[in-house]
Amino acid sequence: MQLPFSTLSWQGELPGALRLLDQTLLPAQEVYIDLVRLDDVVDAIQRLAVRGAPAIGCSAAYGLVVGVQDLVDDSTAAVRARLGTVAPALIAARPTAVNLEWAVRRVLARLDALPADASGRLLVETALAEARAIEAEDVEQCLAMGRHGAGLLPREGARLLTHCNAGALATAGIGTALAPMYTAHDQGVPLMVYADETRPLLQGARITSWELTRAGIPVTLITDGMSASVIGSGRVDAIFVGSDRVARNGDVCNKIGTYAVALAARAHGIPFYVVAPLSTFDPESRTGADIPIEERDPDEVRAGALGAVAPSGVAVYNPAFDVTPAELVTALVTERGVLERPNLERVEGLLREGGRI
Numbered sequence: 006m007q008l009p010f011s012t013l014s015w016q017g018e019l020p021g022a023l024r025l026l027d028q029t030l031l032p033a034q035e036v037y038i039d040l041v042r043l044d045d046v047v048d049a050i051q052r053l054a055v056r057g058a059p060a061i062g063c064s065a066a067y068g069l070v071v072g073v074q075d076l077v078d079d080s081t082a083a084v085r086a087r088l089g090t091v092a093p094a095l096i097a098a099r100p101t102a103v104n105l106e107w108a109v110r111r112v113l114a115r116l117d118a119l120p121a122d123a124s125g126r127l128l129v130e131t132a133l134a135e136a137r138a139i140e141a142e143d144v145e146q147c148l149a150m151g152r153h154g155a156g157l158l159p160r161e162g163a164r165l166l167t168h169c170n171a172g173a174l175a176t177a178g179i180g181t182a183l184a185p186m187y188t189a190h191d192q193g194v195p196l197m198v199y200a201d202e203t204r205p206l207l208q209g210a211r212i213t214s215w216e217l218t219r220a221g222i223p224v225t226l227i228t229d230g231m232s233a234s235v236i237g238s239g240r241v242d243a244i245f246v247g248s249d250r251v252a253r254n255g256d257v258c259n260k261i262g263t264y265a266v267a268l269a270a271r272a273h274g275i276p277f278y279v280v281a282p283l284s285t286f287d288p289e290s291r292t293g294a295d296i297p298i299e300e301r302d303p304d305e306v307r308a309g310a311l312g313a314v315a316p317s318g319v320a321v322y323n324p325a326f327d328v329t330p331a332e333l334v335t336a337l338v339t340e341r342g343v344l345e346r347p348n349l350e351r352v353e354g355l356l357r358e359g360g361r362i
């Protein structure tokens with residue numbers, strides 16, 4: 006399917022720019038920003054101009070290129086020394102989505118494999134080639150997740166629910182959780198989707214409802230507090246969400262509020278599917294308790310689009326993500342297929358097959 010927008014892209018050759026659709030301005034404005042400074046890439050990731058685990062992984066890979074491309078005519082030593090500060094700055098931009106660190110380390114590993122006497126130019130060109138490869142693979146993986154996930158949907162149609170945005174705006178391709186929806190829609194399967202608004206930053210309201218509407222998939226927006234009763238009232242056949250990090254035992258970290266949706270799904274016997282590429286799996290996190298949860302600015306909760314929604318000094322707890330225990334996950338859908346009832350043994354088997362451990 007052809008998407009009418011581009012979440013991220015590399016513009017030009019070397020020197021070039023990371024172009025992002027600034028998601029903080031959606032749905033009111035569709036503005037593209039070209040980033041040529043490392044600080045601007047880090048800032049774009051932190052303020053969620055680009056967000057969603059695979060999209061920030063791709064952006065961080067290009068961010069490495071942005072950070073060293075002025076050294077293209079310099080020595081290998083100069084490029085390597087700069088990478089020593091650029092890589093940690095990108096990795097520290099956001100802590101939870103493991104794709105970010107995974108992508109940075111993948112580019113660095115490719116550069117480490119170059120001969121010691123490789124020129125500075127070869128290093129920078131190789132970094133760009135690897136970032137492009139990560140983006141291209143993400144596009145393919147989204148298509149594969151879409152095919153596997155669509156196979157879980159009845160051909161006569163389905164009513165789905167999703168939380169946050171795990172769509173095209175969260176990846177370089179057609180998304181993770183929304184990929185099965187796009188694929189089934191292309192196959193002529195009638196669908197409708199409930200989108201949780203996803204407080205406090207409203208990725209569901211601002212982004213998911215925007216991109217599904219543009220794709221012609223009927224979407225009904227609900228507030229987060231409504232999802233349990235919408236699920237309980239028999240209006241939902243299946244739930245599809247994405248993930249920022251999947252632990253080795255199958256625990257799934259995703260946008261805050263996902264756990265509540267999973268509990269409601271289990272209580273009402275509705276399948277709860279998590280769609281994520283292997284780049285979102287973290288072999289170093291044995292369980293969800295090992296996953297670092299980002300805490301964001303309290304003002305995100307105190308103020309909304311309409312201005313203040315709480316007294317200015319009120320205490321706020323603002324974790325951006327939560328962890329859904331593996332036992333609430335009906336299946337994990339990856340580019341390699343559908344893994345039912347995830348647990349340590351099954352996830353390790355998948356990671357072994359995928360060369361991640």
Ligand code: MRU
Nearest residue numbers: 056057058171175181247248260
């Ligand atoms: O804070 P965000 O908007 O980056 O959070 C995004 C999510 O929680 C997504 O569901 C997740 O990254 C999966 S994206 C395919």
